[in-house]
Amino acid sequence: MRRVAILFFVLSLITVSAESRFVFDHQDSSITGLGEFYQFEAFIINTSDDTLQLTANRISLAEAPLEWSCSMCVVYCLPPFIDVYDFTLNPGxxxxxxxxxxxxxxxxxxxxxxxxxxxxxxxxxxxxYGVTYGSTGIQSETTQPMTPQDIELLNLFPNPTNASFTLTLDQMIPGDYNLSLFDLLGHEVDRRAIHISHSTRQNVNWDANALSSGNYFVQVRGGGKVWLQQITIVK
Structure with a gap:
């Protein structure tokens, strides 16, 4: 399956387990301004007695202009085209x-x-993290997660599920929509397309019998917006 961008709201969609063996010390933030360079910093701390094999995964939630450059530093500073990086963190x-x-x-x-x-x-x-570069010259920063106008939470049930689930699509603009299912690393594992002819509420059933247990993201894209929600499949 091809890699694609997934859109999701951080605090609503991913919950850190109470038994987590590491801390990702960060603040969600967005910046607007005319700066030449923006840097968002955080620390990753191994709080366990084990040597951890960790993965840093970057996903674009709103595509930046092609002229921009965005890169990660995780132990080493990486080239802009690298989205996934594996590294080891010793105890403490x-x-x-x-x-x-x-x-x-x-x-x-x-x-x-x-x-x-x-x-x-x-x-x-x-x-x-988000950056808006524009001609206003006004710079501001907030520690609240960004909520771009084209991102909304998706309503689906049951969640968790062991076989199938239903998407509730409400007040949609008539047109063609793409429905995708992603794993946590951003790999698309299932896809379908639907056509909506009217804006009344519609339910779409999704068969998940072929999927393994785990957490996934359901994305609906169309009409100039993207809807996304996490779903847990338990077999």
Whole structure:
């Protein structure tokens, strides 16, 4: 399956297990301004007595202009084209993380999520960062997660499920929509397309029998918006 961008709200969609063996010390933030360079910093701390195999996963939530450059530093500073990086953290050690964004004087908005995953337990914690470069010259920063106007939570039930689930689509603009299912690493594992001819509430059934147990993201894209929600499948 091809890699695609997933849109999701961090605190609503990913919950860190109470038995998490690491801490991703970060603040979700968004910045608007005319800066030449923006850097978001965080620390990853191993709070266990074990050596951890961790994965840093970057996903674009709102596509930045092609002229922009965005790269991660996780132990080492990585080339802009690397979205997934595996690294080891010894007991009690910490690693500095940064997301570096260069707008190159091109107006636009970029939003990214950074997920740190314990490869052994699949515990995950996520940060969300955004930059808007524009001609207003007004710069502000907030520690609240970004909620771009084209991102909304998706209503689905039952959740968790062991076989199938239903998406409730309400007040949709008539047109064609793409429905996708992703795993936590951003791989698309299932896809379908639907056509909505009227804006009344509609239910779409999704058969998940072929999927393994785990956490997934359901995405609906169309009409200039994206809806997303996490779902847990338990077999």
């Amino acid at each position: 050690d910490s690693a500095w993380f940064s997301l570096d964004v260069y707008p190159f004087e091109t107006d636009g908005t970029g939003v990214w999520s950074i997920t740190i995953i314990d490869s052994s337990t699949m515990d995950a914690d996520t940060a969300q």
